[in-house]
Amino acid sequence: MDYRIIDVKEQVLEENDRIAAETRAALARxxxxxxxxxxSPGAGKTSVLLRLLALLGREYRVGVLEADVDSDVDxxxxxxxxxxxxxxxxxxxxxxxxxxxxxxxxxxxAELLDLVILENVGNLVCPAEFDVGADLRMMILSxxxxxxxxLKYPLMFQVSDVMLVNKIDAAPVFDFDFEAAKARALALxxxxxxxxxxxxxxxxxxxxxxxxxxxxxSDKHVWGGAHDAPSQPNSQENGPSKASAPTTDRGCGN
Ligand SMILES: Nc1nc2c(ncn2[C@@H]2O[C@H](COP(=O)(O)OP(=O)(O)OP(=O)(O)O)[C@@H](O)[C@H]2O)c(=O)[nH]1
Ligand SMILES: [Mg+2]
Numbered sequence: 001m002d003y004r005i006i007d008v009k010e011q012v013l014e015e016n017d018r019i020a021a022e023t024r025a026a027l028a029r030x031x032x033x034x035x036x037x038x039x040s041p042g043a044g045k046t047s048v049l050l051r052l053l054a055l056l057g058r059e060y061r062v063g064v065l066e067a068d069v070d071s072d073v074d075x076x077x078x079x080x081x082x083x084x085x086x087x088x089x090x091x092x093x094x095x096x097x098x099x100x101x102x103x104x105x106x107x108x109x110a111e112l113l114d115l116v117i118l119e120n121v122g123n124l125v126c127p128a129e130f131d132v133g134a135d136l137r138m139m140i141l142s143x144x145x146x147x148x149x150x151l152k153y154p155l156m157f158q159v160s161d162v163m164l165v166n167k168i169d170a171a172p173v174f175d176f177d178f179e180a181a182k183a184r185a186l187a188l189x190x191x192x193x194x195x196x197x198x199x200x201x202x203x204x205x206x207x208x209x210x211x212x213x214x215x216x217x218s219d220k221h222v223w224g225g226a227h228d229a230p231s232q233p234n235s236q237e238n239g240p241s242k243a244s245a246p247t248t249d250r251g252c253g254n
Contacts, residue, residue: 016130019098023105023133030111033216034118036096036132038156039140041122044166046074047199048140049117053083055209060114060216065104067096067121074119084108095126098133115216124149128156135219138162141185143176150184157188162195164208169198 027034039045049064056062064085066075075087086107088100096104101118110116118134120127128139139160141149144167150157157163163185165178182194193211197204 016098019102020131020133023098023102024135027105027110027116027133027135028220031220032105032110032113032116033136033220034101034105034110034116034132034134035136035138035212036118036120036127036134037138037140038120038124038127038160039122039142039164039166040124040145043122043140043142043145044199045119045122045140046077048164048166048197049078049119050081051199051202051205052117052209052212053078053081055205056115056212057083059213061112062115062117063108063110063113065101065108065116065118067100067104067119069093069121084113090121094121094123095130096120096132097130101132101134124153124156128153128159136161136215138164140164140166141181143167143170143174146174147177147181147184150181150188154188157185157192160189160192162193162211165194165196166199168196168203169201 023034037045037049046066053062053064062083064075064078064083065088066072066078066085067088067090068074069090069092072087075085078085086104088096088104090096090100093100096118104118105116108116118132120132124139137160139156139162141163143165165181168176168178170176171178178196185192185194195204195208195211197208199205
């Protein structure tokens with residue numbers, strides 16, 4: 001029998017990476033900085049976002065992309081806080097991909113913004129596998145999830161630039177060992193920046209906001225009215241230094 005085998009998944013991922021690279025270039029030209037905020041369901045993504053909007057919303061033109069399988073509760077919360085927001089329904093998909101993100105950025109009018117935060121679908125696995133064209137990947141590990149999560153879901157920690165350890169106000173209740181979580185994340189990714197925070201009390205947010213201001217200032221530099229690509233290899237999703245995620249590891253079934 002004569003037949004061909006086509007690796008469809010590889011083609012999908014290659015196409016995704018191509019669109020992500022285009023998005024990153026378009027964002028660099030317009031000057032908007034895209035942050036991909038990821039984490040498990042309930043880790044505190046929306047709560048963190050609302051705190052950041054309160055801290056950074058007066059300095060930057062900020063927009064939000066809310067991605068969910070269904071519902072618009074998060075978009076409603078962000079809109080109530082006065083931010084420009086677009087809700088994206090993934091229709092059952094467990095992650096955002098580059099094409100969906102591009103659609104959201106167009107709907108948001110990202111070319112007129114300084115900072116766009118994408119709240120990805122709540123999931124610690126699949127969003128790590130898809131480059132959406134972001135300048136910065138920021139993931140949340142919340143205390144109730146446990147300090148062993150870097151051991152169980154390594155890819156998310158490998159591809160992220162920032163790890164937020166949220167809900168530290170609840171650390172005593174959950175016997176969460178911050179130093180152990182930190183050491184496990186750093187063993188996977190020595191460059192990951194780590195911030196203990198509480199979206200409930202506001203602890204740690206001044207340091208996080210200062211870090212984001214620095215990244216916004218240094219990752220994009222202006223010439224002739226346009227902005228060029230991110231200067232730090234580590235700031236590129238699946239860029240050269242992030243190619244640590246071999247395509248065979250990208251096993252998302254959705
Ligand atoms: N104690 C405590 N609770 C928090 C903190 N941050 C968020 N929460 C609570 O955790 C729950 C989930 O928070 P969300 O911000 O909705 O989490 P999310 O990651 O956006 O959830 P999904 O969008 O559904 O994936 C809510 O009840 C929040 O009030 C925190 O720092 N400490
Ligand atoms: Mg949310």
